Amino acid sequence: MPDPGLDDPAPDPAAGSPARPAAEDPAQPGPGPYGALGAADANGIALPAGFTSRVIARSGQRVTGTSYSWHSAPDGGACFADGDGWIYVSNAEIDPSGGASAVRFDPSGAITGAYRILSNTRQNCAGGQTPWNTWLSCEEVSRGWVYETDPWGVAPAVRRDAMGRFKHEAAAADPVRRVIYLTEDESNGCFYRFVPTVWGDLSSGVLQVLTAGGATSGSFTWTTVPDPDGSPTVTRSQVPGAKKFSGGEGCYYADDRVWFTTKGDNRVWRLNLNAGTYALAYDDSLVSGDAPLTGVDNVTGSASGDLFVAEDGGDMEICVITPEGEVAPFLRIGGQSASEITGPAFSPDGTRLYFSSQRGTSGSSSGGITYEVTGPFRV
Template sequence: MERRTFLRTAVIGTSTAAFGGSLWRGAALADPARPGPGPYGTLRPADANGIALPGGFTSRVVARSGQKVGSTPYTWHDAPDGGACYADGTGWIYVSNAEVTPGGAGALRFAPTGAITGAYRILSDTRQNCAGGRKPWNTWLSCEEVSRGYVHEADPWGTAPAVRRDAMGRFKHEAAAADPVREAVYLTEDESNGCLYRFLPTTWGDLSSGRLQVLTAGAAVSGSFGWADVPDPGGSPTVTRDQVPGAKRFDGGEGCHYADDKVWFTTKGDNRVWQLNLTSDTYELAYDDSLVSGGAPLTGVDNVTGSSSGDLFVAEDGGTMDICVITPAGTVAPFLRIDGQSSSEITGPAFSPDGSRLYFSSQRGTSGSSSGGITYEVTGPFRT
């Protein structure tokens, strides 16, 4: 994605960030979240990898752009971005996009001990693969963040060939999150006047055909929402976001996460985290840095994932290079910080299947260049 040239610093009012535990319970927002002590305690001084972590946690580097992965012959890709983990017998796989052109995606395979046992390419010859999303049938959706970009479905094991999914629309794709209850895939759009979409496959588990819809709502930051079909998902000559009157506009859609009948997604232009309550068809702000008095703990919001405890982990593009945790109890706090890499951004946060390890990348590392990406693993006592 394009590097943000500035972060919002204005303070509006004296309210704190709006992310109460009531959002998880589906009730009306009553007690906005506030910056405070995180569930893991304060950050300790940065370790040898330049990662500041709470006590009990450790980090390691698992891959570097342009270098062979461990003892494998595979060279890790430039500009690592969105990622996800998959169970692989008693081990697991971490997949990662390459936000360059030509782009694609690669994968790391881990043994139960955490040792790297393989690395390989799962998608090639695509453009600016930014974020994406894990699908319940164990595939990876890799999204092209270019005008009229495509979604590609790839096999994390690298056995089946990747497939372009034209029915999911052509726009500046960012992230995707699957909802197995409603059999829908939610899609963010990285435009300053972008939209939030959902794709309803004709047959769940088969993305070759279906209906692309756009979220419709008023201009307020909370209220009810609906969905309307996009007449021409191909987006030509009229782009998808301009085809439906009443489509809700969002300022730079980024990460997207589904859990427990809720969708959380981030918008980088206004440093917000939004929540859709899919049981009540309502939306509201879950976090807004401009509502925090004093220094906001989370700025430059970007990729987002969740843990089994219900915590959200939000990565920063810019800010102070943090991954922040937003708890169901209504606290926003840094979980980790990368030192000495202010010209980079944090991408691809994803938990191992057992929830004990968090993977993520610094897209441009210490060099500030796409060829300097670093992919990390953090291990420790994550809440369950």
């Protein structure tokens, strides 16, 4: 049935505006804002001039300075301010006993703690951060759940049934419209939004699906999913006209736009939420020459308006897509072709980028490595 009166509120001017206007055409290769990559460093990471890397944690090994053993198959992640320091949370994409862990840093970047924040769940892939400082950890299994977790590891995790049961991937919060966007990792998956009854409380609300035509650009609407439980009919098959996407992955919101990636066709999609339109921000089949970004997966953004897109395979790169519509490699991990890059997230001050190689040099989920890159990120 149609959207039951859940109209989007007017944009909040205090929510900010883009530092530079976002390009409307799909991004094309260019030198990027940071220039060429240098030789690989001691960690096997090639970076632009001025940037350095360090290893934060390795699966199955104690996090430096703590007694906590890091989880296998590190995946989606996010950073949370913690006084003058911060916390990086990371999912474990293993089934069974997935869950999520956290590492705490002091203002200098030194590690001060590590601990578990979610246990006894299945294949926790990506997720998303909420404005009220919780981490939404998503199960990438058929009729999976979303769990709301405490990055400080104090409050118990809560399963959020109203957010629907499907193969969840990533989530992104929109504080202007007071909704959570959700991707679905199916070859014929959908793009959803969850409208909480009360903003800040995910215990109840309405799950809706994006409805649109078959083109790669146009207008869209939201339609309520009749049965978010997804049984006996899966959520993606309940609404006629629901637009299908080939393997939904990362999701990121900023400045009245939401971007999400689809791995089946190597695309980055952009919704202009004020205009009610969608379009391609990147498509490797539309690139002139060799495509610098393939195997699109997790995505995050910086204060400058740049998108950072991690590759699942490809050249094991994180690529940057600028607001001007230029795409270029930002970093490359060497010697780990059997892995994928996951969990990119910036520290609250924007000077450090965290991410993982899910299977590291071994190609096994027990070989995951979590990294930090520090340098002159533009703001």
